[in-house]
Amino acid sequence: MTTSVAPDYIAHWVVKTARTDEMVRWYSTVFGATIAYQDEGITFLTWDDESHRLALIAVPKPVRFVFPFAKLKRKAYGIDHIALTFVSLERLLENYVRLKRLGIEPVWSINHGPTISLYYEDPDGIRLEFQVENFDPEHTSAFFFTDEFARNPIGVNIDPEYLLSQLRNGVPHEELRRREAGTRPGHPVIANKKTITPKTL
Ligand SMILES: [Fe+2]
Numbered sequence: 001m002t003t004s005v006a007p008d009y010i011a012h013w014v015v016k017t018a019r020t021d022e023m024v025r026w027y028s029t030v031f032g033a034t035i036a037y038q039d040e041g042i043t044f045l046t047w048d049d050e051s052h053r054l055a056l057i058a059v060p061k062p063v064r065f066v067f068p069f070a071k072l073k074r075k076a077y078g079i080d081h082i083a084l085t086f087v088s089l090e091r092l093l094e095n096y097v098r099l100k101r102l103g104i105e106p107v108w109s110i111n112h113g114p115t116i117s118l119y120y121e122d123p124d125g126i127r128l129e130f131q132v133e134n135f136d137p138e139h140t141s142a143f144f145f146t147d148e149f150a151r152n153p154i155g156v157n158i159d160p161e162y163l164l165s166q167l168r169n170g171v172p173h174e175e176l177r178r179r180e181a182g183t184r185p186g187h188p189v190i191a192n193k194k195t196i197t198p199k200t201l
Pocket of ligand 1: 081083129
């Protein structure tokens with residue numbers, strides 16, 4: 001029996017948006033979301049066994065002009081992103097290819113060390129991190145206390161297509177999870193604070 005005071009798991013999140021249709025299309029494409037309920041004010045989306053994972057509250061379209069810099073807010077303050085896990089590197093990278101064909105590309109691709117992560121932004125600029133764990137939780141907890149992490153707590157940018165090509169050539173995730181493994185030969189290694197740009201911030 002758990003004695004935790006924390007809630008048991010995450011249920012859903014809710015977004016006020018002036019772009020409901022665009023958001024529904026994006027989440028349908030990216031998550032395979034379906035509409036669990038919709039009226040003129042609210043849309044419930046689901047993509048797994050939760051009754052609704054994301055609710056969209058429609059606000060009048062002109063509201064977007066009241067918050068012209070809303071997409072930039074997360075770069076400076078408040079919730080930065082929500083991270084969602086794929087259970088294998090292959091599934092993460094196959095999804096990258098699928099979305100790229102549909103014109104949806106990550107704003108940042110990085111091997112943090114504990115995870116390989118592809119960051120996307122929805123039409124309202126909400127950032128979602130699609131990740132695969134590189135290690136089990138105990139190993140990752142220990143990694144936070146290594147010299148390697150002290151030297152570079154952010155990670156090394158990766159080329160997802162290069163990683164996928166190696167995976168398809170039979171190189172296992174155990175080798176590709178090294179932070180340097182995602183840099184295509186002949187290309188510069190972009191690591192630590194150099195990975196932070198106006199786009200990736
Ligand atoms: Fe994250």
